[in-house]
Structures are given as structure tokens and as C-alpha cells.
Amino acid sequence: MQNYASEDRYIKELDPKKHEIALSTEDLHVFYGTSEAIHGVSLPFERFKITALIGASGSGKSTYLRSLNRMNDNIEGTRVDGKIMYRDIDINGKGVNVYEMRKHIGMVFQRPNPFSKSIYDNITFAPKRNGIKNKKVLDELVETTLKQAALWDQVKDQLDQSALALSGGQQQRLCIARAIAMKPDILLLDEPASALDPISTSTVEDTLLSLKDHYTIIIVTHNMQQAGRISDYTAFFHLGNVLEYDITSNVFQRPKIQATEDYVSGRFG
Numbered sequence: 001m002q003n004y005a006s007e008d009r010y011i012k013e014l015d016p017k018k019h020e021i022a023l024s025t026e027d028l029h030v031f032y033g034t035s036e037a038i039h040g041v042s043l044p045f046e047r048f049k050i051t052a053l054i055g056a057s058g059s060g061k062s063t064y065l066r067s068l069n070r071m072n073d074n075i076e077g078t079r080v081d082g083k084i085m086y087r088d089i090d091i092n093g094k095g096v097n098v099y100e101m102r103k104h105i106g107m108v109f110q111r112p113n114p115f116s117k118s119i120y121d122n123i124t125f126a127p128k129r130n131g132i133k134n135k136k137v138l139d140e141l142v143e144t145t146l147k148q149a150a151l152w153d154q155v156k157d158q159l160d161q162s163a164l165a166l167s168g169g170q171q172q173r174l175c176i177a178r179a180i181a182m183k184p185d186i187l188l189l190d191e192p193a194s195a196l197d198p199i200s201t202s203t204v205e206d207t208l209l210s211l212k213d214h215y216t217i218i219i220v221t222h223n224m225q226q227a228g229r230i231s232d233y234t235a236f237f238h239l240g241n242v243l244e245y246d247i248t249s250n251v252f253q254r255p256k257i258q259a260t261e262d263y264v265s266g267r268f269g
């Protein structure tokens with residue numbers, strides 16, 4: 001792979017008076033043992049917008065995404081330095097209740113991973129553990145979240161059936177519904193459509209577009225067309241650095257950095 005200079009970069013500044021920033025990182029470094037996978041990334045994530053993280057395999061997208069709600073804490077030997085600012089709190093700091101924080105910053109993984117339970121129980125599992133016991137409230141939560149995830153019409157008569165009997169695309173939308181049942185502010189998605197067929201992919205994309213009225217979404221994707229279709233901002237990762245961050249149409253149509261142009265035009269990746 002061509003070696004581009006990491007100093008040659010363009011990171012669009014967002015004026016905090018005009019753009020409400022829901023989450024940001026400041027000089028974030030991630031190490032696996034002694035190996036540094038993320039080299040000081042500073043990015044803002046605007047509220048109620050979709051930001052796509054793109055870049056070749058191994059460029060650090062998933063590592064960075066996982067840091068945003070401290071999923072890397074679960075990987076032994078991992079160290080994360082730098083700030084992750086959420087509502088004026090550095091959630092990478094000591095003393096943060098990670099369980100509480102993840103209620104605000106939820107995650108959906110690449111492979112649909114519903115629990116081996118009914119559709120209804122998948123949605124209500126975490127809210128119940130969180131103290132919601134009222135059946136009417138839980139019923140409403142199931143209906144609202146399944147509607148938001150564009151799944152209600154297909155499953156409303158089979159809520160007691162196993163989630164594992166759903167198609168891959170339906171399972172992924174159930175996982176999105178399960179994540180939003182905790183009413184997070186921010187949704188992190190790691191290639192949520194890469195295991196799906198084109199029709200299911202398109203439904204998941206429509207779901208994400210409708211969700212951005214209520215959620216700030218950060219999505220890792222290998223699919224350039226998908227980033228172009230759904231995201232407002234795009235960050236281009238290369239060897240653990242972000243070389244370009246801008247409005248998506250600029251990144252794809254008027255990239256400022258040669259590496260970005262080469263990547264989005266398919267010259268490497």
C-alpha cells in the first residue's frame with residue numbers, strides 16, 4: 001500500500017455555535033499491547049447527523065469506533081489514551097460508570113446477534129434489568145422501537161416467537177430496536193449491513209436515515225455507496241490516522257487529500 005504522509009490531512013472544523021457536538025475525541029490513541037493502532041485522532045460528531053468512518057481493512061475504524069463506548073476495555077492488553085468528550089464529561093476518564101455510559105452510547109455489531117429469546121424479550125431484556133416492570137410500558141416500548149426499526153409490521157403478530165427465526169436483515173433491525181430501547185443519544189454501528197443481502201441492506205439504510213431525527217449515528221462501512229447514500233460527514237482512516245474529515249459530498253466528490261481520492265476512487269482498499 002502506498003505510504004501517504006500522515007501530516008498531510010484535512011479535518012473540517014465545526015463551529016460549535018452552528019453545530020451541536022454530541023461526542024468528540026481529542027488526541028485519541030489506542031494501543032494493543034505495545035502496538036499503536038490509533039495515532040491521536042481528534043474528531044467531532046454532530047448531533048442528529050450520520051458520520052461514516054471509511055478506510056481500508058486494518059486502518060483502525062473498528063478499533064476507534066469500539067473506543068467510543070469503551071468496548072476496548074473488554075480486550076485484554078488494550079490501552080486508550082486521550083479524551084472522549086460526551087456532555088462535558090471525559091468518558092475515558094477514571095471513575096466513569098461504563099455500564100451507565102453505555103445506556104447513552106449504544107452499539108450494533110457487524111453480525112446480527114439477537115439473544116436466543118423471543119422478539120419481545122430481546123427488546124425488553126435490558127429495560128427490565130434497568131427496573132422497568134410495567135407491562136403496558138414494556139409493550140409500548142416494544143411497539144415504538146420496532147416501528148422505529150421498520151420491523152413492527154412484519155413481526156407484530158409473532159412477538160413471542162424466537163428472534164433466531166427471523167431473516168438476517170430482520171435480526172439486524174431487531175438489534176437496532178434492542179439498542180434504541182435503552183433510549184441512547186448515540187448509536188455506534190460497525191458495518192451493520194455487511195452480512196446482509198442488497199434488499200435487507202437497503203432497509204437497514206432507510207432505518208438509519210429515519211433514526212437520525214432522534215439519534216446521533218456513527219457507522220463504520222466498507223461500502224462507499226452506502227457512506228455516500230446515508231452519511232452527512234465522512235472520516236477517512238488510513239493506518240490509524242484520520243487523513244480527511246469533511247462533509248460527505250466533499251470527501252467523495254472533491255477530496256482534498258490524494259490518499260482520500262485514491263481510496264474513494266478504488267485505487268486501493
Ligand SMILES: Nc1ncnc2c1ncn2[C@@H]1O[C@H](COP(=O)(O)OP(=O)(O)OP(=O)(O)O)[C@@H](O)[C@H]1O
Pocket residue numbers: 032037055056057058059060061062063064075
Ligand atoms: N484485538 C486486537 N489485538 C491486537 N491487534 C488488533 C486487535 N484488533 C485489531 N488489531 C489491529 O489494529 C489495527 C486496526 O484494526 P481494526 O480492526 O480496527 O481496523 P479496521 O479498519 O476496522 O479493519 P476492518 O475493516 O478489516 O475491520 C490492525 O493492525 C489490526 O491488526
